[in-house]
Amino acid sequence: xxxxxxxxxxxxxxxxxxxxxxxxxxxxxxxxxxxxxxxxxxxxxxxxxxxxxxxxxxxxxxxxxxxxxxxxxxxxxxxxxxxxxxxxxxxxxxxxxxxxxxxxxxxxxxxxxxxxxxxxxxxxxxxxxxxxxxxxxxxxxxxxxxxxxxxxxxxxxxxxxxxxxxxxxxxxxxxxxxxxxxxxxxxxxxxxxxxxxxxxxxxxxxxxxxxxxxxxxxxxxxxxxxxxxxxxxxxxxxxxxxxxxxxxxxxxxxxxxxxxxxxxxxxxxxxxxxxxxxxxxxxxxxxxxxxxxxxxxxxxxxxxxxxxxxxxxxxxxxxxxxxxxxxxxxxxxxx
Numbered sequence: 001x002x003x004x005x006x007x008x009x010x011x012x013x014x015x016x017x018x019x020x021x022x023x024x025x026x027x028x029x030x031x032x033x034x035x036x037x038x039x040x041x042x043x044x045x046x047x048x049x050x051x052x053x054x055x056x057x058x059x060x061x062x063x064x065x066x067x068x069x070x071x072x073x074x075x076x077x078x079x080x081x082x083x084x085x086x087x088x089x090x091x092x093x094x095x096x097x098x099x100x101x102x103x104x105x106x107x108x109x110x111x112x113x114x115x116x117x118x119x120x121x122x123x124x125x126x127x128x129x130x131x132x133x134x135x136x137x138x139x140x141x142x143x144x145x146x147x148x149x150x151x152x153x154x155x156x157x158x159x160x161x162x163x164x165x166x167x168x169x170x171x172x173x174x175x176x177x178x179x180x181x182x183x184x185x186x187x188x189x190x191x192x193x194x195x196x197x198x199x200x201x202x203x204x205x206x207x208x209x210x211x212x213x214x215x216x217x218x219x220x221x222x223x224x225x226x227x228x229x230x231x232x233x234x235x236x237x238x239x240x241x242x243x244x245x246x247x248x249x250x251x252x253x254x255x256x257x258x259x260x261x262x263x264x265x266x267x268x269x270x271x272x273x274x275x276x277x278x279x280x281x282x283x284x285x286x287x288x289x290x291x292x293x294x295x296x297x298x299x300x301x302x303x304x305x306x307x308x309x310x311x312x313x314x315x316x317x318x319x320x321x322x323x324x325x326x327x328x329x330x331x332x333x334x335x
Contacts, residue, residue: 003027003164004157007073009088010080011037011063013134013272017142018077018105018150020048021170024056027161030072031063037140038063044140050169051145051266070095075161076102077128078115081276082287085111089118096123103128103152107189107272108287109182110294127178128152129185131236133202135268135275145269146202149173151181151236180234183226187233187241189288190218191248193309196273196283199322202265209252210325214309214332216249221305222292228299238263277316285313308332 003026008019011033023029031041046058070076070092080088085106092102102119104112105128115125131148152158154174162172175181191205194215198205205211223242226233233241247259276283289306296303309332312323323331 004074004161005030005072006075006077006161007032007070008077008079009067009070009092010078010084012079013136013142013275014105014130015077015079016041016046016136017048017134017144018079018130018170020046020056020058020061020142021168022165023058023061024048025165025168027164029062030069031061032067032069033063033065035065038065040138041140047139047141048169049141049143051147051264051269054169067091067095070100071097073097073100075157076100078102078104078106079130080106081282082106082108082111082284083282085114086118089115092123093119098122100124101126101157103158105130105150105152106287107186107192107284109186109291111287126153126155126158127182129178129182129236131185133269133271135270137268143268144169145266147264151175151178151185153178175234177234180232181236183231183233184236184241186288186291187219187222187244188237190222190306191215192271192273193283193285193289193313194218194328195271196277197309197312197316197323197328198325199274199278200270201267202269202271203267206255206260206265207252208325209249209255210329212248212255214305214328216245217305217333218289218292218309219245219248221303225292225295225299225301225303228301229295273313277313283313283317285310289313305332 005028008015008031011031019029041063046061048056101124103126112127129151132146135143149171151173154176195205273283289309292306293303
């Protein structure tokens with residue numbers, strides 16, 4: 001039986017890395033994205049690398065800018081920024097076949113609701129998450145700077161894709177609790193905004209405890225909100241969700257010598273939100289910390305810590321520069 005044809009919709013850093021790994025594993029893949037990436041990949045090819053030193057180069061890559069390519073897809077892997085979900089859904093609705101499956105590999109929680117509202121009458125929609133960061137290094141080079149896999153719903157068509165992909169750098173783990181997995185990933189993603197506000201690499205940010213204390217406080221607030229809402233985040237990291245704030249906020253000697261050594265993070269790794277701020281792009285803050293602010297509103301309570309981080313990211317989008325660790329701690333925690 002022939003492998004399902006995949007179109008990566010929104011083929012930026014994550015999409016190019018995932019699609020490139022899948023193509024290398026034997027999946028027929030086309031990429032849909034920006035003209036700038038199309039031009040660079042046409043000139044230089046698609047080069048993949050990760051924190052272990054692994055490298056792979058693909059010289060033959062079908063990268064397009066016309067959404068008509070969606071009509072060829074059995075599976076559409078959606079990797080656009082969450083703010084572009086509505087526009088992407090409209091493109092998919094216009095071009096995709098009725099039998100196509102859309103897997104949302106996007107940050108946040110609520111984008112799946114948008115896709116189901118726009119496409120659910122005609123197409124299948126499934127949740128996925130990306131457990132790692134990818135940095136674009138220019139000239140068609142994409143670097144996975146931390147360990148992690150992809151998660152997606154456990155269903156027959158995705159099971160078949162996972163079998164073809166195998167256990168490589170963009171392996172698919174299947175789950176029957178993707179809502180829990182998504183909230184578990186969001187707890188980890190709460191570091192994205194702090195990393196972006198620091199302007200540093202992940203290792204540079206993690207080296208300063210005051211940055212980590214802000215992350216830990218945002219996670220504690222999130223866990224309290226999820227408990228109040230009856231939501232159980234799944235464990236997708238080395239430690240359980242409830243222990244994340246303790247680990248992140250631990251003293252430097254313990255964090256650096258015990259926890260950080262067990263995490264696979266190289267010197268190039270940084271959050272996608274950090275990249276967005278550096279490039280002057282709108283961030284996904286409303287789909288990460290903002291999801292918790294919206295949840296708090298539904299519950300009739302406040303989320304002051306995550307609300308403050310949302311405000312600071314919007315100020316950074318408007319031109320405010322990076323914040324030093326103590327400055328960020330004082331602005332968010334008031335001490």
